[in-house]
Amino acid sequence: MASINEQLREQARKLLADKVVDLIIGYRKGSLPLRSTPYLVKTEEEAGSLIFDLTSSNNLAKYLPRVKTENRGSKIGIVCKGCDGRSVVQLIIEGQVKREDIVIIGVPCEGVVDTRKVRKKTGGEEVLRVSLPVLPGSGGREIMVEGRGFKITLDKEEVLCDVCLGCQHPNPPLYDLFIGRPREGSSARDEFKALEEFERLSSDERWRYFEHEASRCIRCYACRDACPLCYCEQCFVDETHPQWFGKGPDSSDTLIFHIVRALHTAGRCVSCGACVRACPVGINLNPLWVRIEKEVKERFGYTAGLSLEVTPPLATYDENDKQEFIL
Amino acid sequence: MSEEIFKLEKDNLEGFLLYLSQKYNLFLPRRVDDQLSFGQMKPGGKPSLDHYFNTDLPPKEVFFPQRETLLSYEGGEVKHSTYKAKPIALFGVRPCDTKGIILLDRVFAEGEYEDPYWKARRTNSLLLTLGCNAPLSTCFCHWFNLGPFNKEGTDIFLTDIGDAYLVEPCSKKGEECLRGTSLLGATGDDRKVAEEIRRKAESSLSERVEISSLKGRLLALWEEDLWEDISQKCLSCAACSYLCPTCHCFDIQEEGSQEKGERIRIWDSCMFKLFTQEAAGTNPRPTPKERLRQRIMHKFSYFLDNLGEFGCVGCGRCIRGCPVNLDIREVIKAVKSFIVESR
């Protein structure tokens, strides 16, 4: 059987040749080991560089509204793993893109690598070469990483992103064509496992955790800018009239940024983890986001980005909604 | 300059740092939550020099903090802030970053405008640069005629030779500082070891790309589609600028009330849309294309015009930190190889 990359390239070429799409948002090999890079494919030749593997870590749905605006009237193909696909659904529900303008190319996701976890495993040594298990469903779990004077084999579960370890939706919920076979659901995994340890902490300890993370924030906004659901024309942090809060790196201000962003993505966040991976200083506020999604699920029975038919909880009102928190 | 080169046994490093911290406000590489940056030496504190290739955050923040109070006021009384503590010393800066500080001197202290805040911290400061025995694959300082053992701008240059450092004074300040220590001279063998380390490090660097013609190319390509292609994946965040040892844009903000408050300056970045947003609602750099082009033009063209040198030192931080793997080396290569189609 042809590899996932070969199938992906062939299908992409076909879509372009048959004029089903005008361009395709996908990934190609990056300039660093363990990195792929977003790639906008316009020609059949370029389609030959497409890849999908454990390094395809950006959420490509981010680019949809922009690519759409820059290429009016075009039909856009987009390579979607589970969480990219859920983001696309969410963007359609929120009126940011139209279903009929996009062609979703589903890929079966086996998780993406957290390069910080790898850095821990190598004791901070630089990774110069890697070999990844062949996708999909090869059962391959071993990742071999090599650098100056070391060569180690890692089990992929040790270095996947936290969100991937709890992922319930490895396939996009909506697709026009699928590369390979959709993966069996991962119901064996506990969706909120990453949260267990965190929930055991006292509220003081949790606060200290958030404060510590926020105190390291340099306000580069890579997290916001990588998030497919942070598409506001003007983000509240950039408003100057009025300016809602201070612009400096003090944690009293950075915390406001993160808490308000978390509220703005409540019931919309698809737990892709793109924001955490984007952070150049390794800040991990994922527990806050996942905890909110858990709350949304428990209260409203809603999980973001799974269906075009269900109205998101923040876009509706029901008299029977629990309101015991209103004093 | 004296020809003398000293030797500092690693066992005596603590004492040496203690000596420095008596005279200086000492900053050194410190690891917090797996992140390396320059932090103030605490009593009994040690530098994080294991697996130290370069700090994740650039040392510019020591002289140009992300947030700095310019003045404060209370009940009609205004106080101007200036740095008054002991002179600053940086221990273990990499050569590229030393050069970054020298470039910022040109911007903040030697050019048309003088920045009193930069000068207050930088004046009388001491740079102790540590050569790079093991350059990263993302290091490309050699493209700029720098290198892992470049001594330009430093006061004292250190080479890690195993159990000891070779210590070489490179300025008057450096010489004076070392005069107060009881370091012994390095032997010929020590120098040979250091020479071998340098040779090995230099030969491990990736292939060098010739960039002398870059500025001309950039000016000729200003209008080309190339910028659309390059910027397609850029998110317009500020990871690259904030990690860069030479990016130095800032914004001035007022914090507080009418009665009491502060005027501060904070880092800013040309990659942000807000950076060029005009009150009338227009924006001369409306999309990532114009913004990324600005950053590249500044580093490789305007910097040359204004200060006679490239504004990039090849530290590779923006390559390691970019969330979409937009690699500045690839941008340079794309600019070099772009073929202009006749119109």
Ligand code: SF4
């Ligand atoms: S908030 Fe983070 S995890 Fe949630 S959708 Fe945005 S990028 Fe993904």
Ligand code: SF4
């Ligand atoms: S990416 Fe990291 S450092 Fe940048 S704003 Fe977000 S949390 Fe802060």
Ligand code: SF4
């Ligand atoms: S090049 Fe990378 S780090 Fe810089 S603004 Fe673009 S996405 Fe952010």
Ligand code: SF4
């Ligand atoms: S542009 Fe990038 S490589 Fe050059 S000095 Fe700045 S961070 Fe370093």
Ligand code: SF4
């Ligand atoms: S870029 Fe050059 S000077 Fe800077 S850390 Fe790398 S090898 Fe050292």
